[in-house]
Amino acid sequence: AQSVTQPDIHITVSEGASxxxxxxxxxxxxxxxxxxxxxxxxxxxxxxxxxSGDTLxxxxxxxxxxxxxxxxSFNLRKPSVHWSDAAEYFCAVGDGGYQKVTxxxxxxxxxxx
Amino acid sequence: xxxxxQWPATLVQPVGSPLSLECTVEGxxxxxxxxxxxxxxxxxxxxxxxxxIGQISSEVPQNLSASRPQDRQFILSSKKLLLSxxxxxxxxxxxxxxxxxxxxxxxxxxxxxx
Numbered sequence: 001a002q003s004v005t006q007p008d009i010h011i012t013v014s015e016g017a018s019x020x021x022x023x024x025x026x027x028x029x030x031x032x033x034x035x036x037x038x039x040x041x042x043x044x045x046x047x048x049x050x051x052s053g054d055t056l057x058x059x060x061x062x063x064x065x066x067x068x069x070x071x072x073s074f075n076l077r078k079p080s081v082h083w084s085d086a087a088e089y090f091c092a093v094g095d096g097g098y099q100k101v102t103x104x105x106x107x108x109x110x111x112x113x
Numbered sequence: 114x115x116x117x118x119q120w121p122a123t124l125v126q127p128v129g130s131p132l133s134l135e136c137t138v139e140g141x142x143x144x145x146x147x148x149x150x151x152x153x154x155x156x157x158x159x160x161x162x163x164x165x166i167g168q169i170s171s172e173v174p175q176n177l178s179a180s181r182p183q184d185r186q187f188i189l190s191s192k193k194l195l196l197s198x199x200x201x202x203x204x205x206x207x208x209x210x211x212x213x214x215x216x217x218x219x220x221x222x223x224x225x226x227x
Contacts, residue, residue: 009154043220043221044157044203046216099145099162101216102159103156105155
């Protein structure tokens with residue numbers, strides 16, 4: 001069965017600092033990987049997705065993620081965090097054929113001035 | 114453009130009562146449909162998903178069931194609610210076609226079972 005692990009439930013960073021949110025997945029074949037963000041009072045928004053090809057994926061709002069098959073990871077990064085990035089971030093994995101999308105428990109990001 | 118509507122937004126029900134949450138998608142055909150439950154510390158838990166009318170895959174054995182009576186309608190039900198069914202339920206859809214696209218979420222339904 002596919003699964004996603006987000007080991008950090010809560011992360012606090014200073015505004016302007018770099019950010020890396022960790023995501024590890026478990027899936028027997030080539031995964032389809034996603035990062036979603038849920039800002040306070042808002043719905044879930046897709047940041048980026050990986051299906052195949054270049055393992056470094058660029059997303060919206062200056063985010064990027066790197067797929068590392070050897071480590072079963074898909075970590076999300078941003079070089080300089082803005083206060084508006086404070087939100088909850090969800091990593092998700094999709095299977096290859098049955099359209100099943102499984103999410104991690106989320107990482108809540110706090111940005112301090 | 115495509116839209117997704119989910120209702121009711123808020124529901125307070127006694128233990129043992131039935132439940133029906135409805136989700137409708139407009140502006141697309143044959144979407145994949147999903148029911149998730151979001152809880153603090155548990156993230157988005159996949160409950161059911163459907164790739165077509167009458168095709169329901171259940172992910173978590175529980176007190177709930179799902180149905181897809183029409184192409185763009187997805188219903189979450191229970192015959193007798195439990196306290197543990199309280200939570201925030203999200204419906205979502207995505208395009209079909211063999212490749213993954215973005216999941217589009219409804220506004221959510223907050224269920225409180227007393």
